[in-house]
Amino acid sequence: MIKHIHEFEINTMKLGEGVEAAIHCAAMLAGVEGNSTLAGAAMAEAFGLSPSYLLKHLNMLSAARILESVSGPAGGYRLARPAERISLLDIVLAVEGREPAFRCGEIRRNGPVRLDASAYVKPCGINAAMLKAERAYRAALAEAKLSDIVATYAAEGDPRSLAASCAFVERHQRPQKSSSTKQA
Amino acid sequence: MIKHIHEFEINTMKLGEGVEAAIHCAAMLAGVEGNSTLAGAAMAEAFGLSPSYLLKHLNMLSAARILESVSGPAGGYRLARPAERISLLDIVLAVEGREPAFRCGEIRRNGPVRLDASAYVKPCGINAAMLKAERAYRAALAEAKLSDIVATYAAEGDPRSLAASCAFVERHQRPQKSSSTKQA
DNA sequence: CTTATTGCGGATAAAAATTATCCATGATAA
DNA sequence: TTATCATGGATAATTTTTATCCGCAATAAG
Numbered sequence: 001m002i003k004h005i006h007e008f009e010i011n012t013m014k015l016g017e018g019v020e021a022a023i024h025c026a027a028m029l030a031g032v033e034g035n036s037t038l039a040g041a042a043m044a045e046a047f048g049l050s051p052s053y054l055l056k057h058l059n060m061l062s063a064a065r066i067l068e069s070v071s072g073p074a075g076g077y078r079l080a081r082p083a084e085r086i087s088l089l090d091i092v093l094a095v096e097g098r099e100p101a102f103r104c105g106e107i108r109r110n111g112p113v114r115l116d117a118s119a120y121v122k123p124c125g126i127n128a129a130m131l132k133a134e135r136a137y138r139a140a141l142a143e144a145k146l147s148d149i150v151a152t153y154a155a156e157g158d159p160r161s162l163a164a165s166c167a168f169v170e171r172h173q174r175p176q177k178s179s180s181t182k183q184a
Numbered sequence: 185m186i187k188h189i190h191e192f193e194i195n196t197m198k199l200g201e202g203v204e205a206a207i208h209c210a211a212m213l214a215g216v217e218g219n220s221t222l223a224g225a226a227m228a229e230a231f232g233l234s235p236s237y238l239l240k241h242l243n244m245l246s247a248a249r250i251l252e253s254v255s256g257p258a259g260g261y262r263l264a265r266p267a268e269r270i271s272l273l274d275i276v277l278a279v280e281g282r283e284p285a286f287r288c289g290e291i292r293r294n295g296p297v298r299l300d301a302s303a304y305v306k307p308c309g310i311n312a313a314m315l316k317a318e319r320a321y322r323a324a325l326a327e328a329k330l331s332d333i334v335a336t337y338a339a340e341g342d343p344r345s346l347a348a349s350c351a352f353v354e355r356h357q358r359p360q361k362s363s364s365t366k367q368a
Numbered sequence: 369c370t371t372a373t374t375g376c377g378g379a380t381a382a383a384a385a386t387t388a389t390c391c392a393t394g395a396t397a398a
Numbered sequence: 399t400t401a402t403c404a405t406g407g408a409t410a411a412t413t414t415t416t417a418t419c420c421g422c423a424a425t426a427a428g
């Protein structure tokens with residue numbers, strides 16, 4: 001392994017790659033018409049992702065009621081509600097889980113001197129500060145709606161990639177039978 | 185390993201355990217007097233951590249100029265600057281690295297249709313939204329100073345654990361020769 | 369009713385990151 | 399000189415993430 005002068009350690013607070021995939025898929029699904037669906041395999045192709053693994057993430061989104069799925073031929077996924085009511089936080093929590101990034105291990109208790117448990121009823125101040133920061137993070141993600149992402153993309157994105165994306169959706173979306181807006 | 189009825193997947197955006205250790209150590213170091221130091225092994229004992237691994241994290245803090253280290257017997261670590269000028273963000277970035285949690289893999293380019301690179305000069309809107317949220321996170325962490333943590337602990341923490349912590353520091357801190365406030 | 373397509377879930381495997389240990393080295397106080 | 403301690407590299411153990419596969423249920427179409 002080549003070590004340059006000072007090859008930096010890249011151990012970072014990290015979001016799984018599934019989040020990126022999930023958001024892109026959701027944004028793409030925001031472009032399908034009516035109650036049509038897009039197959040998971042089609043989206044995997046669109047982003048050059050492993051189909052079988054992407055399905056895992058899409059499944060999380062289904063479980064979280066962000067997407068709806070339709071089995072069978074002509075089946076696939078669609079948004080479970082309007083893009084205006086889906087936030088990036090919804091997606092991140094669905095894919096990455098609802099636990100905070102900072103988990104207090106209560107290591108303050110692990111020293112050689114064992115105090116009574118009652119000495120630790122007050123929450124750890126460090127934990128409190130970290131969770132407060134994470135609330136700010138989540139609040140910002142909650143503000144970001146999928147519809148904003150799509151609108152910004154349409155308004156500011158490059159026309160070529162927008163056209164390619166729309167063409168892809170047009171080509172792969174599949175109309176459904178049940179004609180009303182939707183049903184659980 | 186026991187699997188209960190529906191053992192939840194706990195895949196979460198995660199901060200390494202080293203962060204918790206690092207913050208606790210820094211908070212403890214805020215309690216040492218003058219330019220005295222605390223040995224890494226002592227802090228590992230205080231929190232029931234693996235000494236050799238904790239040293240790695242303390243080393244990161246040294247490299248980031250958050251801590252100073254003194255070699256030799258009676259050596260150890262101390263804060264490199266007053267606790268008022270050390271934020272939780274400083275510590276988190278030192279230990280976890282400076283990369284954002286969300287790394288845009290530009291998967292929008294990976295589809296079957298390859299557009300010219302010029303179609304992607306505009307940054308990905310998803311990436312922008314995620315980074316904006318992370319800025320909010322970091323801003324909150326930057327507000328949280330180590331001195332606040334310590335002060336809150338002194339004011340609101342349980343007297344017993346406070347006393348135990350102070351006693352530990354008293355017992356293990358080691359005065360240094362160079363008598364002025366400090367020197368790099 | 370049969371067939372083909374698709375999502376779902378479990379089992380499992382491969383790859384990568386995290387956590388942890390060990391040892392050689394240099395610094396330094398006693 | 400000796401003992402203590404931080405440093406850094408090498409390496410191992412463990413856990414998490416990523417990925418694949420297969421059988422199953424649902425369902426549209428013939």
